Amino acid sequence: MSILYDERVDGPLPNVDKPALLAALREQLPDMEVLHTVEDLKPYECDGLSAYTTTPMLVVLPERIEQVEQLLKLCYQRNVPVVARGAGTGLSGGALPLAQGILLVMARFKHILEVNPEGRFARVQPGVRNLAISQAVAPYDLYYAPDPSSQIACSIGGNVAENAGGVHCLKYGLTVHNLLKVEILTVEGERMTLGSDALDSPGFDLLALFTGSEGMLGIITEVTVKLLPKPQVAKVLLASFDSVEKAGRAVGEIIAAGIIPGGLEMMDNLAIRAAEDFIHAGYPVEAEAILLCELDGVEADVHDECVRVEAVLTQAGATEVRLARDEAERIRFWAGRKNAFPAVGRLSPDYYCMDGTIPRRELPGVLKGISDLSEEFGLRVANVFHAGDGNMHPLILFDANQPGELERAETLGGKILELCVKVGGSITGEHGVGREKINQMCSQFNSDELTLFHAVKAAFDPRGLLNPGKNIPTLHRCAEFGSMHVHHGKLPFPELERF
Amino acid sequence: MVMRHDADATTALLEQVNHGLNSSTALRIQGGNSKAFLGRKVDGEVLDTRAHRGIVSYDPTELVITARAGTPLVELEAALDEAGQMLTCEPAQFGGAATLGGMVAAGLSGPRRPWSGAVRDLVLGARLITGMGKHLRFGGEVMKNVAGYDLSRLLAGSFGCLGVITEVSLKVLPKPRQCLSLRLEMDAALALQKLAEWGQQPIPLSAASHDGRALHLRLEGGEGSVAAARERLGGELLDSAYWAGLREQRLSFFADPRPLWRLSVPSSTGVLTLPGEQLIDWGGAQRWLKSDADAALIRQTVAAVGGHATCFTAGHCDSPFQPLAAPLLRYHRQLKTQLDPQGIFNPGRMYAEV
Numbered sequence: 123m124s125i126l127y128d129e130r131v132d133g134p135l136p137n138v139d140k141p142a143l144l145a146a147l148r149e150q151l152p153d154m155e156v157l158h159t160v161e162d163l164k165p166y167e168c169d170g171l172s173a174y175t176t177t178p179m180l181v182v183l184p185e186r187i188e189q190v191e192q193l194l195k196l197c198y199q200r201n202v203p204v205v206a207r208g209a210g211t212g213l214s215g216g217a218l219p220l221a222q223g224i225l226l227v228m229a230r231f232k233h234i235l236e237v238n239p240e241g242r243f244a245r246v247q248p249g250v251r252n253l254a255i256s257q258a259v260a261p262y263d264l265y266y267a268p269d270p271s272s273q274i275a276c277s278i279g280g281n282v283a284e285n286a287g288g289v290h291c292l293k294y295g296l297t298v299h300n301l302l303k304v305e306i307l308t309v310e311g312e313r314m315t316l317g318s319d320a321l322d323s324p325g326f327d328l329l330a331l332f333t334g335s336e337g338m339l340g341i342i343t344e345v346t347v348k349l350l351p352k353p354q355v356a357k358v359l360l361a362s363f364d365s366v367e368k369a370g371r372a373v374g375e376i377i378a379a380g381i382i383p384g385g386l387e388m389m390d391n392l393a394i395r396a397a398e399d400f401i402h403a404g405y406p407v408e409a410e411a412i413l414l415c416e417l418d419g420v421e422a423d424v425h426d427e428c429v430r431v432e433a434v435l436t437q438a439g440a441t442e443v444r445l446a447r448d449e450a451e452r453i454r455f456w457a458g459r460k461n462a463f464p465a466v467g468r469l470s471p472d473y474y475c476m477d478g479t480i481p482r483r484e485l486p487g488v489l490k491g492i493s494d495l496s497e498e499f500g501l502r503v504a505n506v507f508h509a510g511d512g513n514m515h516p517l518i519l520f521d522a523n524q525p526g527e528l529e530r531a532e533t534l535g536g537k538i539l540e541l542c543v544k545v546g547g548s549i550t551g552e553h554g555v556g557r558e559k560i561n562q563m564c565s566q567f568n569s570d571e572l573t574l575f576h577a578v579k580a581a582f583d584p585r586g587l588l589n590p591g592k593n594i595p596t597l598h599r600c601a602e603f604g605s606m607h608v609h610h611g612k613l614p615f616p617e618l619e620r621f
Numbered sequence: 622m623v624m625r626h627d628a629d630a631t632t633a634l635l636e637q638v639n640h641g642l643n644s645s646t647a648l649r650i651q652g653g654n655s656k657a658f659l660g661r662k663v664d665g666e667v668l669d670t671r672a673h674r675g676i677v678s679y680d681p682t683e684l685v686i687t688a689r690a691g692t693p694l695v696e697l698e699a700a701l702d703e704a705g706q707m708l709t710c711e712p713a714q715f716g717g718a719a720t721l722g723g724m725v726a727a728g729l730s731g732p733r734r735p736w737s738g739a740v741r742d743l744v745l746g747a748r749l750i751t752g753m754g755k756h757l758r759f760g761g762e763v764m765k766n767v768a769g770y771d772l773s774r775l776l777a778g779s780f781g782c783l784g785v786i787t788e789v790s791l792k793v794l795p796k797p798r799q800c801l802s803l804r805l806e807m808d809a810a811l812a813l814q815k816l817a818e819w820g821q822q823p824i825p826l827s828a829a830s831h832d833g834r835a836l837h838l839r840l841e842g843g844e845g846s847v848a849a850a851r852e853r854l855g856g857e858l859l860d861s862a863y864w865a866g867l868r869e870q871r872l873s874f875f876a877d878p879r880p881l882w883r884l885s886v887p888s889s890t891g892v893l894t895l896p897g898e899q900l901i902d903w904g905g906a907q908r909w910l911k912s913d914a915d916a917a918l919i920r921q922t923v924a925a926v927g928g929h930a931t932c933f934t935a936g937h938c939d940s941p942f943q944p945l946a947a948p949l950l951r952y953h954r955q956l957k958t959q960l961d962p963q964g965i966f967n968p969g970r971m972y973a974e975v
Contacts, residue, residue, distance in 0.1 A: 295738070298771070320906060320929065321735060321885060322778070324931070325949060325972075326953060327728075327777060330741055330771050330774035331772075331774070335770055374683075377682050380795035419823065419843075422843065422845020423845050426843050479763040479764070480763065481685070481762055483682070508765070511764035511765050513765045548766040550768050553767075570755045573753075574772070575769050577960055578956070582952060
């Protein structure tokens with residue numbers, strides 16, 4: 123069952139007359155750039171989930187918020203669907219265009235509007251890159267904490283829309299924990315402020331609701347982020363284990379010792395070898411699993427915690443524990459992890475990155491389940507894991523040029539996500555549902571819960587013009603998906619089919 | 622830890638909601654009723670969550686606790702304390718009556734809030750009885766979860782207007798190894814200036830309040846960082862009971878008979894000139910005001926600096942929460958209509974129209 127928009131199961135879309143719409147845009151927004159030819163539209167046919175493409179009807183590239191406001195009013199009036207897009211780095215197809223809609227590209231809003239070191243906040247336009255914020259406030263020894271691995275390229279508007287994470291979430295939180303305020307435009311083109319410059323605002327917490335809402339409730343036009351003082355020091359320990367179970371238990375032991383590391387990452391043998399081969403980080407290639415544990419803060423505390431964590435790791439059965447000797451080695455240790463995806467990419471023509479979360483105690487069982495599924499489907503899976511917060515990124519290796527392999531990889535991926543749900547986890551920790559996991563939403567939520575989600579959507583966008591088809595599946599789609607499940611009941615692990 | 626009174630009263634709660642839906646009876650949701658002073662008066666049949674209580678699951682190494690809404694905070698925090706952990710939002714227990722459900726519904730956070738997050742920041746998941754009479758689950762027991770809209774965080778601070786919260790999963794954290802409080806004699810203006818300066822530095826602050834006479838600080842962290850900050854900041858040692866007094870509104874400041882207002886302002890706001898007495902909390906971001914001044918004057922003054930004011934004295938003001946801008950109010954009503962179509966959950970508790 124394809125994940126591309128299918129009106130039979132995803133609901134009918136309005137019929138949009140392209141020449142008339144183009145003419146209206148040119149007349150009402152003469153100074154806004156509009157792309158409409160096939161060759162101009164092509165580069166926008168997908169986001170970071172490049173296996174799925176749809177050529178948008180039109181692409182608009184506004185440079186002033188007033189243009190966005192007017193555009194939304196025009197689209198509302200003419201009943202035109204609008205898909206918003208930032209830098210297009212999203213991994214779940216949240217910005218996958220619609221053939222019958224406008225792709226609204228917010229990437230040109232690149233201005234940092236205000237940096238306030240006393241108030242520890244920065245006010246920025248939505249197209250500002252995540253890393254650019256930390257760079258701009260570095261002179262004040264401040265930074266913006268959430269650091270998704272795409273932080274060089276991804277934009278803050280997209281981060282808010284997806285509630286982006288990163289490797290430091292356990293201690294510093296997700297995007298939602300690091301925002302003060304967003305300015306939005308409603309589907310009708312009305313301006314609204316959610317949150318405030320204070321720590322809270324009157325009424326319902328719509329800032330929390332909009333964070334991670336995947337462009338379904340409004341268009342983000344400005345973001346005020348919280349800034350934190352840079353930690354004085356950061357140190358990294360690298361621990362090797364001869365089994366993933368031991369590594370998994372060690373994570374629980376560190377937390378039981380009352381320590382919350384700045385980052386706590388796990389990699390399995392296939393990921394270790396791939397990263398070592400690519401980056402030469404100095405990883406132990408014989409280890410079944412490694413843990414990278416970063417401790418940051420005030421120097422005296424960090425030193426103290428390094429000693430404690432080393433003792434815990436040794437006690438937990440680590441075969442070796444290494445403290446990065448200097449900053450260069452610390453960066454090298456991280457480089458291996460941060461480049462794990464491209465490193466794994468070198469092992470195989472294609473790879474498919476999953477994003478499930480699980481309660482940490484379930485890790486050994488889930489890894490075993492993944493390994494069994496990997497064997498069953500005949501596709502290798504490398505595991506990198508934000509171990510501190512239970513967020514797994516299994517990477518499924520496949521070759522799209524081999525007939526049927528992409529479909530097999532997708533089915534395997536779906537099975538892994540369903541396994542995560544089964545043990546009390548979630549189908550997505552930080553990449554979002556988008557289009558990619560639209561079917562798996564039917565596993566995580568029942569029809570009443572999905573109905574409530576649709577009710578929330580209806581409160582903000584009753585006509586369903588904003589990013590149609592993303593995030594929340596229709597009950598019709600779930601029914602179709604459910605019947606397919608039964609149909610393919612021959613697949614292994616029948617116990618996974620019970621929802 | 623299973624307590625004597627633990628009980629799952631889901632069936633009874635659902636029954637009462639469905640009866641309310643069938644007979645169009647408004648429900649006044651309450652736990653310990655310890656925050657009855659907050660918000661507008663609700664006419665309706667009381668729906669008491671206290672029979673639905675007990676910790677459902679708690680695994681300290683997962684840093685997550687799940688409990689039923691009627692669980693007294695005292696009981697919840699005792700279980701955490703036993704495992705060396707805590708609710709970092711430091712909620713008020715208001716004489717021991719406050720429940721978990723009430724904490725989430727009111728969304729009131731204690732002195733640690735600017736450094737460790739608000740109630741909503743700890744919410745990982747919730748179960749809710751909806752305006753369609755269904756008992757549903759949103760979010761979960763994992764740290765990261767972006768599947769669907771974030772309804773569980775939306776419930777924090779919604780004062781029961783969107784449904785009956787029956788169960789909540791919260792992120793918890795280990796208690797700091799070291800904790801120490803200081804008192805520094807200085808006026809409010811200097812205190813605010815110092816706090817803005819220290820805020821940009823990695824000092825292990827976890828509470829900062831000025832009571833009109835002196836700046837009170839709490840340091841939390843490892844032995845080394847706390848000792849170093851203590852040396853650097855000077856001042857005299859303070860009894861940490863100050864923070865419980867502040868959190869529970871038991872300091873002598875709160876005994877003043879004039880109406881109590883909570884002013885939420887950007888933390889770097891200077892001294893606010895308003896009639897009455899003020900106490901600074903949250904490192905400057907929360908100001909408590911005892912004043913007879915007009916609501917309009919207070920709100921104007923606070924709005925001018927980008928903040929908002931809430932009246933904490935029952936019955937003093939018809940709109941205890943700062944009125945919303947027109948489009949925002951419209952979307953509040955639309956959300957309320959979608960989630961509670963019959964308008965039976967705490968109607969009017971936050972705003973007359975919601």
